[in-house]
Amino acid sequence: MAKSNLLCPRSAAALVIQRVIQGQSLNTAFVDISQRLDETQRPLFHQLTYGVIRWFFALESISQQLLSKSLKTKDADIQALLLVGIYQLRSLRIPDHAALSETVNASNRLNKQWASGLINACLRNYQRQQETLEKNLTEQTVTEYAHPAWLIEKYQADWPALWQNILTANNQQPPMMLRVNSREYSQSEYLELLEKAAISATAIENCPQGILLEQACDVFALPGFVEGAISVQDGAAQQVVDLLDLQPNQRILDACSAPGGKTCHILERVPTNELIALDISQERLKQVEENLSRLNLSANCLAADASNPQNWWNGEQFDRILIDAPCTGSGVIRRHPDIKLLRKPHDIDQLAQQQQALLDNLWPLLKPDGLMVYTTCSAFKQENELQIEAFLQRQPEAKEHVPVRAPARRVSFGYQLLPGDNDLDGFYYACLRHR
Numbered sequence: 001m002a003k004s005n006l007l008c009p010r011s012a013a014a015l016v017i018q019r020v021i022q023g024q025s026l027n028t029a030f031v032d033i034s035q036r037l038d039e040t041q042r043p044l045f046h047q048l049t050y051g052v053i054r055w056f057f058a059l060e061s062i063s064q065q066l067l068s069k070s071l072k073t074k075d076a077d078i079q080a081l082l083l084v085g086i087y088q089l090r091s092l093r094i095p096d097h098a099a100l101s102e103t104v105n106a107s108n109r110l111n112k113q114w115a116s117g118l119i120n121a122c123l124r125n126y127q128r129q130q131e132t133l134e135k136n137l138t139e140q141t142v143t144e145y146a147h148p149a150w151l152i153e154k155y156q157a158d159w160p161a162l163w164q165n166i167l168t169a170n171n172q173q174p175p176m177m178l179r180v181n182s183r184e185y186s187q188s189e190y191l192e193l194l195e196k197a198a199i200s201a202t203a204i205e206n207c208p209q210g211i212l213l214e215q216a217c218d219v220f221a222l223p224g225f226v227e228g229a230i231s232v233q234d235g236a237a238q239q240v241v242d243l244l245d246l247q248p249n250q251r252i253l254d255a256c257s258a259p260g261g262k263t264c265h266i267l268e269r270v271p272t273n274e275l276i277a278l279d280i281s282q283e284r285l286k287q288v289e290e291n292l293s294r295l296n297l298s299a300n301c302l303a304a305d306a307s308n309p310q311n312w313w314n315g316e317q318f319d320r321i322l323i324d325a326p327c328t329g330s331g332v333i334r335r336h337p338d339i340k341l342l343r344k345p346h347d348i349d350q351l352a353q354q355q356q357a358l359l360d361n362l363w364p365l366l367k368p369d370g371l372m373v374y375t376t377c378s379a380f381k382q383e384n385e386l387q388i389e390a391f392l393q394r395q396p397e398a399k400e401h402v403p404v405r406a407p408a409r410r411v412s413f414g415y416q417l418l419p420g421d422n423d424l425d426g427f428y429y430a431c432l433r434h435r
């Protein structure tokens with residue numbers, strides 16, 4: 001890209017934030033806009049975009065108090081840039097004068113020189129009134145915890161004693177966790193490799209292949225990443241493979257497999273097993289294929305709707321079925337803060353219907369005595385324990401199976417990790433045995 005077309009981290013962040021407000025996913029917007037940025041500036045760009053989206057509901061409220069009248073829709077980029085400025089003054093260690101002047105200059109990169117005075121005045125007003133503005137935030141739960149009202153109400157209804165912990169955990173920066181490829185290294189061997197590379201890390205409790213990095217880093221800086229020594233995966237997701245009780249010579253269905261984190265983990269454990277990796281999205285299935293190839297594993301990858309087996313199933317039943325279902329993601333908001341802006345209340349019912357269809361229509365594909373594991377990265381009971389309770393009522397041949405080690409707190413049906421538990425992602429697990 002020609003140097004003149006390059007953005008600065010603050011103008012780039014404003015463009016990403018504007019797109020997320022308009023409904024695009026943070027990841028898609030981030031990848032797209034980062035092409036217009038010099039590589040050295042990407043860490044700050046990342047910090048600004050994720051930070052502003054994480055604290056959007058607080059920053060937006062502050063900005064409304066600073067602006068005498070709302071900006072026009074065509075100036076949504078300037079509105080976003082103002083949030084970038086306030087976020088730096090509130091939360092980052094950048095000296096105030098630098099944060100201020102760089103943010104003001106960023107309006108030029110957006111070709112809106114007229115806005116530099118406005119940004120300058122608002123940010124200086126923020127500095128002057130910081131104490132009052134911050135105090136105002138604590139008067140409403142939406143601004144204090146930076147979550148939309150409907151989401152807060154949902155957590156409150158499901159977890160009346162824990163919702164504040166959940167909201168606080170949702171606003172933390174997520175740690176980077178790795179899964180060591182057990183075919184290449186043990187957990188302790190890989191920890192030694194990291195130590196030699198001067199990368200601080202520790203083992204994750206109850207995760208035989210899990211490693212927690214003290215600081216996030218570029219995957220390519222990690223020893224053996226390209227050769228398949230490790231994958232990036234939260235410890236909560238790593239617990240799924242044990243629940244499947246894998247044995248040699250099994251036929252396994254991973255019904256919602258993309259991008260392939262659990263598919264690859266299953267095959268790392270028993271590479272000779274026959275595994276069908278299904279996903280409804282052809283595009284996302286490419287990521288499964290890439291991951292398999294990097295880890296030198298193979299599976300039968302199929303783009304299909306798992307809840308419609310007549311279109312893809314050959315009639316041969318499975319020993320193990322994993323349904324890592326599409327869900328609200330209400331357990332992984334710390335990793336995907338845009339969920340707070342993009343999810344809508346009616347999504348929950350729609351997702352619950354898809355989950356029910358997956359459970360009901362895949363159950364007949366399980367062999368007698370076979371095991372089905374149902375997981376989500378949600379913290380909502382409707383997608384989790386209530387979903388499984390209703391399924392067990394509809395399906396008398398299914399019974400809950402008790403795993404050797406409980407992966408999380410026991411709930412009425414299955415097991416629930418809530419955001420912040422052991423510093424892991426929020427996750428739900430249920431094991432169902434065919435009687």
Ligand SMILES: C[S@@+](CC[C@H](N)C(=O)[O-])C[C@H]1O[C@@H](n2cnc3c(N)ncnc32)[C@H](O)[C@@H]1O
Nearest residue numbers: 256257258259260261262279280305306324326
């Ligand atoms: C939570 S993600 C799966 C993550 C994956 N198991 C992993 O560990 O990397 C859910 C996936 O389900 C897929 N999906 C949604 N509905 C589906 C359906 N009816 N059939 C198959 N895949 C579906 C989505 O495309 C998405 O990739």
